[in-house]
Amino acid sequence: MLVSAAWIWFSGHLLGYLVHDAHRIIVYQIIKGWVFVLGTGLLLYWMIGRTVRRLGEANQRLLDSHEQALRVLVEAMDVRHKETSDHSERVVRMALGLARRVGLEGDALRDVKFGALLHDIGKLALPDAILIKPGKLDEDETRLMRTHPRMGHDMLQRIDFLRGASTIPYSHHERWDGTGYPQGLKGGEIPLAARIFSVVDVWDALSHPRVYKPAWPEPEVLKYLRDAAGNHLDPGLVQLFLDHYAELKALALNA
CATH class of the missing domain: 1.20.5 (Single alpha-helices involved in coiled-coils or other helix-helix interfaces)
Structure with a gap:
């Protein structure tokens, strides 16, 4: 003025x-x-x-x-x-790398980052007796364990900037053939971010020791991923993961 x-x-x-x-x-x-x-x-x-x-x-x-x-x-x-050291950071870095290869960017990429970081947030509501049980879960324990995706989703829905990120916590246990949980989604019904993360999460779970198992040899991990394509995992994303495996592994291990 x-x-x-x-x-x-x-x-x-x-x-x-x-x-x-x-x-x-x-x-x-x-x-x-x-x-x-x-x-x-x-x-x-x-x-x-x-x-x-x-x-x-x-x-x-x-x-x-x-x-x-x-x-x-x-x-x-x-x-x-009792996860392996750097578990959450590994899956975040690898999920972002694979998401970029798919072509995600902007808010979609941010949702992948936070969703991968908080993929097991719902487990905060579960007792240690289930989370760190060294043996196989019984039927009741399994039923309770399978409530954590919905609980994680509900938690993140209460936070404005994390609502978009709730897709991965909610859907990363869905399976390509429709036999997963909690919704029983099949194929392309499963959100892309969750399908991306599932490939990464399976690789990390098998490649590193857990309370219930030792780490698998790398050739066995890659064979499992190939065999899981089309039933557990999105076959296109598995192939993309394997095509860029060296690059994605380096990201995960921060090499």
């Missing part, structure tokens, strides 16, 4: 001082008006752009702080579940 008032005042007085022909004054007033409109537009564009950039930076800082807090929570979960 100050710039506009100064422009109107000084340009009007200067024009009146320099030009005395009425017709020419009208022409110059029109030109002056267009210069004013153009200058005001450029100034507003710069000011709004600066504000938007600052808001974007503030939003990113907020998102980063949320992510740091979630990573601390997940590290505590891994310790409680």
